[in-house]
Amino acid sequence: MMGIKRLSLKSNEEVLQLLSLQLASYQIEAKLTGASQAQMLPDGIQSLRAAKESFLGFFKLTGGKKVICGAISYSRDGSVVTICRLMVHPEHFRQGIARSLLDYVLADQRAKRASRFxxxxxxxxLPAVQLYTSSGFVERRTITIKSNITLTTFERSADS
Structure with a gap:
């Protein structure tokens, strides 16, 4: 059984599950990008609760227990939606979870009249870059934010 559900981040259990997922996912991203773990994971319980983002989790039923396998967060300013985080637990890579979460947000926010993502x-x-470009996002700019981290920003219209 699978499903996407909104995360309230009100319970410690839910926040800790999200932090654990983020830690596992960002460890892999740190290896891919050459960044340090500290550069990749600045969050804690309080910062996640204080984040001005909407969070969704992708859950699977495993051994009778609901397990979070992936998550996405986004913010909205007028009709522009910014995807803030997208993470999948390494044990669940290559199962379409990231694409499912991204497609869910794109469809949901288009229905709410978003004009741009x-x-x-x-x-x-490269897996993230490939996901975004295959989902209709176009590279807009690339900047170096630290000596070893280059960040690319992608955009797409809601009509894409």
């Missing part, structure tokens, strides 16, 4: 990814994170 924006997302940034480390240029060295």
């Amino acid at each position: 924006v997302v940034s990814a480390c240029a060295a994170n």
Whole structure:
């Protein structure tokens, strides 16, 4: 059984599950990009709760227990939606979870009259870059944010 559901981040259990997922996912991204773990994971319980983002989780039923396998967060400013985070637990890579989460947000926000979507990814994170470009996002700019991290920003219109 699979499903996407909104995360409230009100319970410690839910926040800790998200942090654990983020840690596992970002460890892989750090290896792909050459970034340090500290550069990739600045969050804690309080910062996640204080984030001005909407969070969705992708859940599977495993051994009778609901397990979070992936998550996405986004913010909205007028009609522009920014994808802030997209993560999948390494045990669940290559199962279409990232694409399902991204497609869900794109469809949901188009229905709510979003006009444009924006997302940034480390240029060295080729799986993320491939996901966004295959989903209709176009590269807009690339900047170096630290000596070893290059960030690419992608955009797409809601009509794409």
